Amino acid sequence: MSDNINQEITFRKLSVFMMFMTKGNIARTAEALELSSVSVHRALHTLEEGIDCPLFIHKGRNLVPLPAAWTLLDYCRDVTTLMGKGIEEARKVAGIGGGRLRLGTLYSLTLETIPRLIMGMKLRRPTLELDLTMGSNQMLLNMLEDDALDAILIATDDGQLNDAHFDVVPLFEDSIFLAAPAGEMRNETGPVDLRDFADRNYVSLAEGFATYAGSQEAFQIAGFEPRMVTQVNDIFSMISLVQAGVGLALIPGRMKKVYENNIQLLTLAEPYQMRQQISIVYSHRRERDNDLLALAAEGRMYARSLTDSAV
Secondary structure: OOOOOOOOOOOHHHHHHHHHHHHHHHHHHHHHHHHOHHHHHHHHHHHHHHHHHOOOEEEEEEEOOOOHHHHHHHHHHHHHHHHHHHHHHHHHHHHOOOOOOEEHHHHHHHHHHHHHHHHHHHHHOOOOOOEEHHHHHHHHHHHOOOOOEEHHHHHHHOOOOOOOEEEEEEEEEEEEEEEEOOOOOOOOOOOOOOOHHOOOOEEEEEEEEEHHHHHEEEEEEEHHOOOEEEEEEOHHHHHHHHHHOOOOOEEEEEHHHOOOOOOEOOOHHHHEEEEEEEEEEEEHHHOOOOOHHHHHHHHHHHHHHHHHHHH
């Protein structure tokens, strides 16, 4: 195979050439490709120079293909078809496209956010299959960076994301609450001072989860090291331990709708209040991926619905 193909020969110019051979003149080619006539003429001229072979002759104001152009056209069709198949197969091997979207999410988002997004995506793209992976903030981000996932829903308020590498679609902000067993009696009303609970046992998510980082910051502000009974790898197990009276925990408010009869969510006093920004994140280099564009659009609609309902 020849390795000295001139750099002037590009797939873009071959596309212009094939369209010209179909349309028969520069004006109709320019219209079909939404280019200027000058751009079409330049592409054909530089392609001819790159091939180092005459492809056209001028008859008046018309450009007429020579036999060499018709020969080249046959090979252009073959090579562009083959490259298209090659790109499609490469994307499949990389897990991109192929009618499947690999989505990562925090466990806590499977109660409402993920079902809403999936239902919206099925309406937008009925044939698209979604593979769902649940894990911690850090685990999901690592999988996204390794191309093991196409998009993730995580907390994005810790400044770890580089805008040059990722596209971020904000969904909503959430507050952190102190969770206690439902039957525990409380004398005080209103926001609670975390220091008043310094002598209690606690349960927590493991390191790498977004809520873990927020909890550590709150305890540092309160000025005490919590007596940690255990750490778990999903928020549902942590809530079950709180419900059973094993210990208190700091959890996001999005869990309240499902567990409000099983646990108490106590509002923290101002110094200990923490917020989480929940967002869809995907690689910036895939900003034109149709499946990801659909997911981003659905995410913006979901965010708008939350804003409208809060008004």
